[in-house]
Amino acid sequence: MLKNTLKIKILDLHAVGDMSRINELIQTSLGQLRDKTITALESLLVEVDGKFRLKLLEILMQDGGADLVPLFINSIRHEKNTLYAKSQILLFREFKHQEALPALLSIENDIDAEQRPTYQRVLGRMLSQFSEQFYMSEFRSGYGNRRRTEFAADMMLRSPHADYIPFLNEQILQNDAGFRHEGLRILRELGDTTSVEQMFTLLSKLRIQRDKARALDGLIRAEHGEPDAFFRKLNQQAGLNWSAPQEAQFSESLARGEVNDLLEQVMGGFLLFEDVHRKIRPLLRDRLSGRVSSAFDESRAQQTMTEYLEELEQLLHFNVASMGTISQRIEDEMFVRRMEQYLPLNDPDRDRLLISTLSGFQSDESAALLKEYVNTVDDPELLALSMDALKNFEATEIPPGVQKFCEDEQNAILRKKAMTLLGEWELGENLIAKAMDNPSIAVRVDALQTAAAYKLTGTRDNILKLLKPNLPDSVLLAAVEAIRVFPSEQTGKSVRPFIAPPHGLKIRQAALETAFKAAGDDGLDTLLKMFSQDQGSKLGDVSETLLQLILNDDLAANQDTLLKHKDYFLDLFTQSNDPATRNRILQMFENMEITEEYHLRTLFSGLQKVMRSFKGQSENEEAFRCRKLAERLENLTKTRNVAAQRTRLLDSLLDTVEKHQGFPKVQALRKLGQNYRSDLISNNPIGLQRMLGLVGDALGDETTEVRLQAIAVAGKIRHPRLHKVLRTMTANHRGAALNSINNALRTPVDPIFIKPIKSIFVMDDSRYVTKQLSKVLAQAGYQVDFETKVHAGLARLDEGEGFDLLILDYIMPEMDGVTFLKQARTKETAPERVIVITSTRNQDELRDFLQIGIDGLMLKPFKMEDLIQRIRDLSNAVHDTG
Structure with a gap:
């Protein structure tokens, strides 16, 4: 109603x-x-x-x-x-x-x-x-979808919140491997005392689950007998107690072959993960029904139980290690003792779980106990676990147990773990060097690989001495690869002899890679001389490897050396019958940005010779690519000549403006305006910056005639920075000067100076500000990078990624924003457009920024949408500094 x-x-x-x-x-x-x-x-x-x-x-x-x-x-x-x-x-x-x-x-x-x-x-x-509630909801909704759970876990770790701890304390008790693992991963970083108590509860559950799983695994692998006997064993191992009438009813159901509901009831006692239950169910159903199972179901059930037991083991150890980490963080000095008392002496995994506990609780006491394990136990598995755990600790001396296994010829696993510890601790270089002379090939290879993995500089001379032709191939290969981490001219000399036969191809390719990557400043040049002089008689079968190395490396950095040996590559192209080799040579030249006239001319000439070999044939892809490359080189030569003429003209005009004062400067500015065209500064950033600086200075000249002529030139150039200066001048000029300024401002900014903003660099000493700005700007669709240290920020700009916009804080320790911007502009690494954010209201300080030329000034606090709008405005037009 x-x-x-x-x-x-x-x-x-x-x-x-x-x-x-x-x-x-x-x-x-x-x-x-x-x-x-x-x-x-x-x-x-x-x-x-x-x-x-x-x-x-x-x-x-x-x-x-x-x-x-x-x-x-x-x-x-x-x-x-x-x-x-x-x-x-x-x-x-x-x-x-x-x-x-x-x-x-x-x-x-x-x-x-x-x-x-x-x-x-x-x-x-x-x-x-609502990010916190959303991530918890996503975590909970990820049941059965581990990727979704992992995403939510990563986001919680990225933005910690107090609500996560009680939520995850509950989630780790859920009977799902994904929830437990991801919950423990987050709690390891965020958990508190309440988490440790919940983890003790989880430890009890996991131990019961593990014991039941082992019993079930034994039943699956053993002879199963009659259905009734097998069902009784299942009941017994599941720990279920039925009344006499229930057991009688179950027996009747078995006799009738009605096993589905029966199986569900008994399997609940094993606390299996859902996917495990689903995979072993067909085998159990067959056995309770008295049928012979297929080989597939038998194999799948056994493999499933193996993986399930491994997963439970991982969860157990991850759980106790996480408990140790949290307890160390909350300074619970009694935690290790609690764990020793909690784990029963008859638990077959007691020592293994205690080792995992010690790996998480990283105290001096834990380190001492782990070293005691390494020095005293004989069980290889416990030794391996102890050595793995010791990687989390620092050491000043080598435990005898670790030293003993460094040259153990029998146990490769423990030997490698012992050597890894020496590398992690940066101790025992003499032991690794000694192992390189061991009679066992396996020991020598492990020592070489350890020296390379940890860049043990004390072993460098030992590796160089090993590099002799009579070494076993596996040791020689390991030595050639190990010396690669010690780049020097001597490294190149030591491996170049192994590039040529009679050594095996694998050794030769490794030696070539080492010579290419680690032979010092002149290594590539020396290497290419070898190939040029060889003319394919000995090194032809590794020329393909050389080309792969060249293409996978920094082509721009190596370009001058490669062009120096271009005749070798052109000859190789002509002589090779391998399409892959010819393709890589063309690809190398196509990816080069060649500017020097000599290389343009000689490479063009060489390509013309190559193209003569195609004469009389129909044009295939290779001939087409050669022709296009030659045309590009020819056009580059012409363009370079034109560009050089333009650069000389602009330099001449600017030189005249720079060296004159008074009326001659007026004439020089007039001539600059008459001759200015936008193509004069195309691909000439230095010339552009110099011109803007000179015209900008002239706009502030005390001589009226110079200033008026500079206004006219600024109107001709139509650059955003000059427009900003002109807008500032409108407040201080009257009459003819103001009319000239307004006339200049009526001309729109030249479109060549307006570039859409896609990438932004944020420089602010506040980590909170950079984080918030980066988040908002990224959501608005921009690529964002940031720094909080000014010197690191200058270095980041030096890397030359060419950001479209700099958002710069004014008040920073070590260096203020004005100084930062001046230094970046001096090195020509500053983005063209700059927005300054500051909390200062000091007019003199603000004027410093306005005088050096920026595109926006935003006073804190400001609305994020206002900043986004300012950036969008800069992408399309030029606005007053506000």
Whole structure:
């Protein structure tokens, strides 16, 4: 009754335009009969037009209760008018309840292209507002989907929150491997005392689960006998106690072959993960039914149990190691003693679990106990675990147990782990060097690989002495690869003899790679001389390897050396019958950016000779690529000549402006304006910066005639920086000068100076500010990088990635923003456009920035949307500094 009555009253009031009465009526109804009111309004919303529907939703948002979220979502999903749909989405962001976020995500696939930008903007805001609840919800929703759980776990680690700990304390007790592992991973970083207690509970569960799994695995692999006997064994191992009538009923069910429900009841006692239960079920069902199982089901069940037991073992050890890490962080000095008392002496895994505990609780006591294990136990598995755990600790001396295994010829696993510890600790280089002379080939190879993996400089001379032709191939190969981590001219000399026969191809390729990567500054040049002089008689079968190394390395850094030996590559192209070799040679030349006239001319000449070999043949892909490369080189030569002429003209004009004062400077500026064309500064950033500096200085000249002529030239150049200076000048000039400035400003900025902003570098000493700015800018679609240390920021700009915009803080320790920008511009690494953010209101300090030329000044605190809009403006036009 209320439904129709309320609808009629609202429609009557709408007919007379009384929205205030509608508002009062809805708010009163929501307070008295909320559920029925919401139902009535849901029905009314689909019957009215979009404009009235939006007004009703605005009234409902005044209440903003969580139970209104479905009503809003349903309205958005079914709204036909795009404009009204956008308005409803924008209105939806006013909800202050975490239920709103998953509801908004649920309609993502229903949002059309026109609504999507609005939807994404609102979604981004809600993700930021309810991120903690969202990540916990995603974690919980990832049951059976480990990738989804891992994503939520990573996000929790990235943005820690106090609510995560009690939530994860509960989740690790769930009978799901993914929940447990990911929950433990996060708690290891964030957990507290409450987490340790929950982990003790989990440890008990896992030990029971492990024991039951071992028993079940034994039943699966053993002779199973009759169904009734097998069922009794299952019951016994599952730890289930049935009454006599129940057992009689079970026996009857078995006799009738009704085993499905029976199997479900008994298997619940084993606490299996769901996927494990599913995979072994067919085998168990066959055995209880008295059928012969297929070989596939037998094999799958056994493999499943093996993997299941391994997973339980990993969880057990990860759990106790995480408990140790948390206990160390909260300074629980009694934790190791608690764990020793907690683990039963008859537990077959007691020592293994204690070792994992010690690996997490990284104290001096733990290190001493682990060394005691290494020095005293004989069990290879415990020794291996102890050595793995010791990698987490520092050491000043080598335990005897580790030293003993360094040259153990029998146990390769323990030998490698002992050598790894020496590498991690940066101790025992003499032991590794000694092992290189061991009679055992395996010991020598392990020693060489350890020396390389940890760059043990004390072993370098030993490796060089080993490099003799009479070495066993496996040792020689390891030595050639090991010396690669010690680049020097001597390294190149030591391995070059092994590039040629009679050595095996694998050794020769390794020697070639070492000579290429680690032979010092002149290594590549010497290597290419070898190949040039060889003419394919001995080294032809490794020329393909050489080309692969060249293409996979920094081509730009090696270009000059490669072009020096271009005749070798062109001859190889002509002589080789291998399409892959010829393709790589062409690819190498095609990827080069050649500027020197000599190389352009001689490579063009060489390509012409190559193309003569194609004469009389129909043009194939290789001939086509050669022809295109030759044409590009010819055009580059012509372009380079034209560019050189333009550069000389611009330099001449600027030299004249720079060296004159007074009336001669006026004439020089006039000549610059008459001759200026945008192609004069094309690909000439140094010339552009010099011209902007000279014209900018002239705009501030004390001589009126110089200043007026400079205004005219600035109007001709139409560069954003000069326009900004002109706008500043409008406040201080009158009459003819002001008219000249206004005339210059009427000409729009030359489009060649307007570049869309895609990449942004943020320089601010506050990690909070850089993090927030990076997050917001990334959500707006920009590529963002940042630094908090000024010298690191200058170095980052030196790397030459060419950011489109610099967002720069003014007040920073070590160096203020003005100095930072001046240094970056001196090295020509500063982005063309700069926005400064600062909390200072000091006019003199602000004027410093305005005088050196920036594109925006934003005073903290500012709205993020204002910053985004400023950046978008800079991508399309030039605006006043604000």
